[in-house]
Amino acid sequence: MSPNRPPLSRKLDGLRSSAIRDLLELTSRAEIIGLAGGLPDAQLMPRERIARAAADALRGSEVLQYTESRGWGPLRAVVAERESAGLGRAVPVEEVFVTHGSQQALALLAEVLLDPGALVVVEDPAYIGALQVFRAAGARILAVPLDAEGMRVDALADLLARGERPAVVHTVSTFHNPGGVTMSPRRRRDLAALADAHGFWVIEDDPYGELWFDRPAPAPVATYSPAVIRLSSASKIISPTLRVGWMVAPEPVCRAVELLKQGADLCGSALTQQIAADLLADRTWLAAHIDLVRATYSDRAKALVHAVRDTFGDRVACTDAEGGMFVWATFTDGTDTSDLLATAVEHGVAYVPGAAFAVDTDYRTALRMCFTTSDAGRLEEAVRRLAGAHAAASAST
Template identity: 35%
Template sequence: MKVSQETRSWNDLFAVRTRSGVGEGLAAILALAGNTEIISFAGGFPDPQTFPGERAATLMQELVSGGDVSALQYAPTQGLPGPLDALATRLEVLQGHGPAADELMVTSGAIEALELVGKSFIDPGDDVVVEGPTYLGAIMAFRSFEAKVVAVAMDEHGLQVDELEQRLDRGLRPKLLYTIPDHQNPAGVSLSLERRQTLVELARHHGFLVVEDVAYRELGFRDDPLPSLWSLAPDVVVQAGTTSKTFFPGVRLGWAAGPSEVVAQLVAAKQNTDQCAGSLGQRLFEEYVRRGWIDEQLTQSRALYQRRCERMMSALERFMSPSATWTKPEGGFFSWLRLPEGIDAIGLAQRALKSGVAVVPGDPFFPDGRGSNNVRLSFSRVDDELIDEGIQRLAALITSEDKGRST
C-alpha cells in the first residue's frame, strides 16, 4: 500500500532513543529565557554585558586581515596547536595540573564533550550515575545513547558520596559518573574537599570514569577554589569545560582533558561527529588569553554575578515564605528553591508566568520524576532592580498558596 502524505507519520520511524521527551523540556527553558517581556529566572545564560564585543571585533579583524589562514581553515580534530597550548597553560595555572599534549582536546562546548564520552563509552542499558538534581543537557546526552541514568541525592555539600558508596556495595556498576562539583547546575552548591577525595577513590576502586563538568568553576565568588577532581585524580577523571560562561557562548568552544587513551578515543569519536571545532573561535580564544583579557573579563563577570546573587538572596530573605528553603551559592548562576509542602512546582511555574515571572520547575533536572517541589532560580541575566520585583511576585504566589493549604 502506498503511504499518502496524510497518513505518513515520521514519528513512527524515529529511533526509540529519541523518545525520552527531555529535549522538549530544554527547548521550553530556552524559550522562557529568551522572552524579554517577563522577569525571567528561567535561563542559564551569561549576561551579554560581559561579552567582549569590541575586543572580539578587533581580534577578528587582525586574524582575518593578517594573512594567517588557520583561523579560516579546517582545524585538526584534536584542535589547533596554539589554542591547545593556551588551554593547557591556563589549566595548569588555574588548577595546578597541566595536561600532556595527548591528554587534551578542543570541543564544540562542554556538551559535545559529554556527547563524545557517551558515544565512546555507553552501550544500551549501561548505568550512568548523575547527581539528583543535575544538568538537563547531561541527562539528554546520556539517554540518547540508551543509558540507564541513575540519580544519587545531593545536600548542601554536594553529591552524597556515602549514599553512592552504599549503592555501589549493593551492586550498582556504572561505567560513568557525571558531576558538576563547583557551583552546580541547578542546585548552586559545591562538592566538599573530603567528598571529592572520597569520590575519586571510589572511582579507582570500582572502575568507573568520573566526568567532571567545570562550566561554572571560574565563576566562584571566593579566591580559594577547591581542587578540581581532574587535578586530584587525572587517571580516572575526564574534565569537560566550556568558554561559554567566561568568554562568550557564540564561539561554542570547550575542552576535554583526561587520560591519553580516553582522549584519543574522544578525538576519534569527534572525527565522525563534527570533524573539528571552529578554527576562528579557537584562534580568538587563544589571542584573548595570551593578551590577558580573559582575566580582566572574569573579574568583571564575577563581580556582576556576585552582586546579583547577593541581591537575590536578600530578596528571598525579605519576601519568601518561611516554609520555603533555598541554597546560598558561592558562585555560578543558580539557587535551588524548595517549596513548602504540598505546592507543585509545575503548577507554580504556570501561575508565575501569568504574573510575569518565569521559573523552571525541578522535575526536568531528575531522571526519575523527582523534583516536583523544587524550582531553579537563575540570577545571571536579570537586571538588579528586577530581581526584587520578580522574587516579590513569586513569593506572593507561594505564600498565598501555602497559607491556603494551612487553613
C-alpha cells in the same frame, strides 16, 4: 511520514526536549522577568576585545581553512597551560581535546565510554543536558542525592557495595546546575578514590568553576585521579558564541573521541578557536574581565537570595549563592512549583520547576532561579512578582 519509509531510530523513544528550552520559548516576552534561562549576561561579554581578536585572526588566510579534529594546536597549548595551573600538575597537549562547546564533549564521551545498557550514576537533581546525552546513549541511569556538600559520595559507595558497577559517574562538582552547591574537598578525594578502586570513569563537568564570589572553588576532582575526565568551556567566562569547549582526558580517550568527531563534524571553527586562544592567553586582560563578571554576578546572587529570604521567610529554603549562576529553592509549605508556574508567568516572572531536573526524587516543591541576566532591582521585583503569584495561587485553593 510515509508508511513506506522506515521509522526513526528507537533511541529517540526515551528522549524529550529540554524543559528549559521549551520554557524559554513560552516566556520570551519583554514584560516577563526571566529567571529560567541559564544564560550569561551578554552585556558583560567583551565585544570589543572579541572584535579585535577576530580582526587579528583574519589577517591570515589559514584561519579560513579546516583545522585539526582535536582542535587548533595553539589553542590546545593555551588550554593545557591553564589546566596545568588549575590541577597542579603538567597537562600534556595530547590530553587536551577541543570541542564545539563542552556539551559536545559530553556527547562524544558517552559514545566512547558507554555501550547500551551500561550504568551511569548522576546527581539528583541532575543537569538536564547530561540526562539527554546518557538517555540517547541507551544507558541505565541511577542517581545519588545532593546535599550542602555536593554529591553524596557515601550514597555512591552504598551503590557500589550493593554490587552496582557504573561505567561512568557524572558530576557538576562546582556551583552545581541546578543545585547551586559545591562538592567539598573531602568528597572530591573520596570520589576519586572510589573511581580508582572500582574502575569507573568520572566525568567532571565544570563550566562554572571560575565564577566564584568570595573565595576560590576547591581543587577539581581531576586533581586526585587520572580516572577523572574534566570538561570546561569558554562560554561562561567569555561568550557562548565562540562555541569553544574542551576536555582533559587520557590520550587513548582523546584518540577515541577524535575518531567519532571526524564522523560528526570533522573539526571545529579555526576562526573562533583562534579568537579563543588569543583571549585565553591574554592573562592580564582575562583576569580583569573575569573579576568584573564575578563581582557583578556576586551582587546579583546576593540580591536574589536576600530578596527570597526577606520576602518568603521560612516558607522558602534556598541555597547560599557562592558562585556560578543558579539558586535552588524549595517551598516548605508544599507548593507545587509546576502548578504555580502558569500563575507566576501571569504575574510576570518565570523560573524552572524542580521537576524538570528530577531523576528519582520528584522535587515538586523546588525551583531553579538564574540570577545572571537581571540587575539587583529587577531581581527584587521578580521575587515580589513570585510572592504575588504564590499568594494568588494559595488563595485559589
